[in-house]
Amino acid sequence: MTDALVDVQHGSIRTLTLHSPANRNALSTRLLEELDRALRDATTDPDVRAIVLTGTGPVFCSGADLSERGVAAPNRMPGILTTLVESPVPVIARVNGHARAGGLGLIAACDLAVAVEGSTFAFSEVRVGVAPAMIMVPALRVVEQRFLAATMLTGESFTAHEAAAAGLLTAVVGDEGALEEWVAARTESVLRSAPGAVRATKALLRTLPAQGWADGLASAATTSAALFAGTEAGEGMAAFLEKRRPAWDVTP
Numbered sequence: 001m002t003d004a005l006v007d008v009q010h011g012s013i014r015t016l017t018l019h020s021p022a023n024r025n026a027l028s029t030r031l032l033e034e035l036d037r038a039l040r041d042a043t044t045d046p047d048v049r050a051i052v053l054t055g056t057g058p059v060f061c062s063g064a065d066l067s068e069r070g071v072a073a074p075n076r077m078p079g080i081l082t083t084l085v086e087s088p089v090p091v092i093a094r095v096n097g098h099a100r101a102g103g104l105g106l107i108a109a110c111d112l113a114v115a116v117e118g119s120t121f122a123f124s125e126v127r128v129g130v131a132p133a134m135i136m137v138p139a140l141r142v143v144e145q146r147f148l149a150a151t152m153l154t155g156e157s158f159t160a161h162e163a164a165a166a167g168l169l170t171a172v173v174g175d176e177g178a179l180e181e182w183v184a185a186r187t188e189s190v191l192r193s194a195p196g197a198v199r200a201t202k203a204l205l206r207t208l209p210a211q212g213w214a215d216g217l218a219s220a221a222t223t224s225a226a227l228f229a230g231t232e233a234g235e236g237m238a239a240f241l242e243k244r245r246p247a248w249d250v251t252p
Contacts, residue, residue, distance in 0.1 A: 054094035063101025084109035105135025
């Protein structure tokens, strides 16, 4: 690790680690600026196939840095949430520990999210006199609304298994080793898949829910036709018939 509050591990799988253990990886102005920059770099790099977002220590993210209430700094959270949701490549939240408030917004904006058993979660904003306003936008996209009402209106904490049942998490694993294995398996699967097809699928997952039946089918048909006529489909189908790896598979 470096002195940076967001440690960046480069490669086809770009890992971004919140590294501010002194305040439990709180979303300070400096950390948000570094995270914003790191996410923009990752999502615009054509060599990146997936992004992993995680934290240092026993806490994934404790939410806003409450010591900065009086600091007049640009609020970067809306841009960060948008970048996560609109990322052309899959984003995996590797939830290494507890999460509160804005940390849950980061998780909700990711495509996949896995947490270690024993982690706890809370939309704790009402306990300090504010509302979970911005993070409610991505949360409403993935979490059951009655569950959000019960937890956001009370600020009560809930378990990783409850978070998974409500839709905030994709999976819950037993320990740190299993967490690493789960993420490694998902990223390896991404590396075995055609990058253009993965990007197209990510875009469809984001855009189709907002379209009506007819418009959704029309746009999906256009995407499908373009992919079937593309070079990736040609390579993928040839590799399948020839019983070999396609060119994009860079796994060991």
